[in-house]
Amino acid sequence: MTDQLDEQCINTLRFLSVDMVQKANSGHPGLPLGAAPMAYVLWTRYLKHNPRSPHWSDRDRFVLSAGHGSALLYSLLFTTGYELSLDDIKQFRQWGSKAPGHPERGHTPGVEVTTGPLGQGMANAVGMAMAEAQLAARYNVEGHIPVDHRTWAIVSDGDLMEGVAAEAASLAGHLRLSKLTCLYDDNYVTLSAGTDITFSEDRAARFEAYGWHTVKVDDGNDLAAIDAALQAACAETTRPSLILVRTHLGYGSPEQDSFKAHGSPLGAENVRKTKQNLGWPTEPAFFLPKDALAHLRTALDRGATQQEAWSGRMKAYASAFPERARELERRLRSDLPGGWDEDLTSFPADAKGMATRVASGQVMNAIAPCLPALSGGSADLDPSTKTALKGLGDFNPPPSKSEDEQGSDGGGWGFQGRNIHFGVREHAMGAIANGLSAHGGFIPYASTFLIFSDYMRPAIRLAALMHLHVVYVFTHDSIALGEDGPTHQPAEQLASLRAIPNLTVIRPCDANETAVAWRLAVESRARPVALVLTRQDLPTLDRQRYADANGLRKGAYILTDAPDCKPVLILIASGSEVGLILRAAEKLQGEGIAVRCVSMPSWELFDALPHAARDAVLPPSVPARLSVELGIGQGWHRYVGDGGDVLSVEGFGASAPAAVLLENYGFTVDNVCARARALLKRGQEKRADHETHGH
Known part of the structure; x- marks a missing residue:
């Protein structure tokens, strides 16, 4: 392949994006113009995917965390052969289009998660990398590797400024998620001005302090340097990677390096000048060189070959380890194992009863051994939320070489552990749970006090928007928690959660309603469920006297x-x-x-x-x-x-x-x-x- 063909492919991605924005008279042309080279190298040389099979379980996951640059993602999806036509992208941002203003999971083939609220996608990517790590640790054995893929993200200045990304990056570094790589579109410009007025920290040093491997690429158009950085990221085995790529917002346009190129169409005259500057035909719009399209469409054959090779590995794996293979396949299909709730008995009537948080913990521990997809944790509150899965280990990084020599076993479970310690990071916890669910193979749960659901509300909203299967366990649900006072006593949180479309909020009245609520939460595939539970004891109602707790399924x-x-x-x-x-x-x-x-x-x-x-x-x-x-x-x-x-x-x-x-x-x-x-x-x-x- 010649350098000229590389350039032609990159400009195809750039100008399909620019023309989308211009035709819609709405959108963000700046990121696609600057970030197209790094996206091109990633998608043509590293990303393992099959456009004809966008849900193939062992594909790499790609997240455009900078979701405002959606036109670039649609250009990549169309040119590599996903079920997204040229007519679809010409309808960018229009009613009923497969190319909405920001990427939407379930709406556009190939879009892994809904992004746009900055920082969320990066945290989702951390969750996806955690999902791969746990599945690989549980199911891979020597000579048989059914789980082996990477997670990639393109992130922006805005992503790195958001607290949710900082929380998630801190945890990712602690967990040593080496199969996570973020390409940072380091263009020195935000929506309203240059980064010099708000963002002067040393980003590389910050991520190194988090425990990340960092590489700088001084020129965002230097394909060889981008390629070398991606090779280095793939070679890294103990740290996630951040590749800082110095790009130019609105590259080649009269508005290059200006915030004006961020979120507004360039205008017809500036589109013409940009095309002239980069040697691109000014007419027609949506020009599509045959050689460039043919090269980008090689993703179809390459992906088919990669998936076929994986299918062969899976067949051999199923032959050698049939029970493990069946369990893995069932998880990836989101099927529940037969009899998963057989050990869940009813609670006897008891005037003293128990707190519904305690009942919830008992239910979780009854179903977890039969439900390997159930995994999650709390924001440093397991003793209070009662969400620890007993005997199922902590999700920890495997020991490093030095730790191994000292006899460390990473807690005994490594990445196989199903109890995730999120730390005091509620927002990242919510977004990571979304990544676990979006990856597939998991029923993730996230837990904190109801009052702190406010810290993770944006992630809850996105879970509902994406129809993700996530369970929230919110305890300490009212002023009845007592002496901690109004800072910890939820008042408006129930109404706030009920206002989120597609979120099921359940506040059970006793232990038996709690058990039914958990059954329903596990069975709920297309919407998240919030369980709202008490700190104080509640009587366990005598169901001989009162109606059966299964009435909860009706809502009232x-x-x-x-x-x-x-x-x-x-x-x-x-x-x-x-x-x-x-x-x-x-x-x-x-x-x-x-x-x-x-x-x-x-x-x-x-x-x-x-x-x-x-x-x-x-x-x-x-x-x-x-x-x-x-x-x-x-x-x-x-x-x-x-x-x-x-x-x-x-x-x-x-x-x-x-x-x-x-x-x-x-x-x-x-x-x-x-x-x-x-x-x-x-x-x-x-x-x-x-x-x-x-x-």
């Missing part, structure tokens, strides 16, 4: 009902407040008031029911409804209606023992009863007024 169900199923009042609660409404109902029923009690652990599951099924639980004929929940009341009015009332926490908490807080915030049997009576009285007065004045 009748726990106990009025005589003849004809209530005049409905009490609704989630989580720890379910026990409270049951006690209040007993008192009200003693006064001759016909009460229905509804456990409503999940709005999302309830809203998915048919209209008639929802009305069976909350009949329109019963307007007197009181919801009781230790959080802000936002959203509850849709369930209680105009004739109902909401008992909630409309403000922050306070530092005091839990019992004192509950008394002062009105979460007592007496106050629930008083609010219920007031509702009924108001309803009676309204009916009387209606009868007096007629229609």
Whole structure:
């Protein structure tokens, strides 16, 4: 291959991208113009992928963390032969296009993760590298290597400025993820100005301090230097690699090295000048040289050959280790093993009961041995969130040569360990869990206190947007955690999580609802699930007296009902407040008031029911409804209606023992009863007024 052909291929990528942005009159031309050479070398000489089989499990993963440069990714996908046509990229950023403004997983073939919010993609890449490391450690044996791929990312100044990337990079260095390589588009320019006004640190030194191998490429158009840096990254066996490539934003354009080239079309005249500067035909737009396309399309044959070789290895592996092979294949298909929950028994009725976080930990440890895909951890809170998988080891780097000589065993498990210690890095934890899920073969879980879900909210939102299978275990779910005070007492977090589309939020009321919630979370493939759990003990309800906990699958169900199923009042609660409404109902029923009690652990599951099924639980004929929940009341009015009332926490908490807080915030049997009576009285007065004045 000649240097001239290299240049032609690179300019093909550049100007397909520029023309996309110009036609859409929207987008980011600067990154594709500057970063095309490094992307070209990576995609044609190093990246293991098969465009005809974008979900091949042993492919390399490529993440464009700088998702604003999506036009470059679409150019790469189209020219290498993915199911993305020239007509598709001509519809860049338009309604229904396969080429949306930022890359979207599941929308465009070949896009591994949804990127654009900076830093997220880099942290996703860390998760993908962790996934490969754990699968390889568990399934590879001498002479049989079914798992052997790398993770690559292109990152920007903005990515490296974001805290989530710093958190993830710190952990990646600690874990020695040597099969992770990030190419840094080091162009000295951000969206609004040069980096000199915000970002003057020594990036290489920072990453070296994290434990990364770093290489500098002084000229982003020097293909030989880029190639040598990538070779060095592949040769590195104990550290992840950051390749700092000095590029020029908007290379070749009149706006080169100016922030003006970042996020706006160049304009027709500047497009013409850029093409002239780089020796490219000014017409037609989307010019596609046959030689360049033919060379870039060699990815099809190369990828097919690589996948065929892997298939041969898998066949030999299955012959030598049939049980391991079946387990690996099942995980990669996201299939659950038969009987995975057989050891999960129901919890006996118990007036004292247990905290739902404790019940959750028992459930996790019951299912984990039969569910090898389940892996995860907490942000340094395992003793409090009860999320450690006992006897399944810690995810640690294998010992280095010096450690091996000293007798270190990396904790005894190395990368096989299923307990991931994320450290106090909630945001990275969420984004890494997304990477584990997107990679395939995992049901990742991430755990912290509910209040700190705020630290990882952007990653939760992206998990929901990508339809990823991630389980969040949020404990310490209300002001009832007590003395830690309002900084640790969640008030608005439940409403905030419920506002995220495609996220299932479940707040179980006892140990048995918790078990059902975990079953549902494991079975949920196309959406993440947040389990919201208590610190304090809750009674384990007597299911001979109350409805079966499997009612949780409906989102809301009748726990106990009025005589003849004809209530005049409905009490609704989630989580720890379910026990409270049951006690209040007993008192009200003693006064001759016909009460229905509804456990409503999940709005999302309830809203998915048919209209008639929802009305069976909350009949329109019963307007007197009181919801009781230790959080802000936002959203509850849709369930209680105009004739109902909401008992909630409309403000922050306070530092005091839990019992004192509950008394002062009105979460007592007496106050629930008083609010219920007031509702009924108001309803009676309204009916009387209606009868007096007629229609």
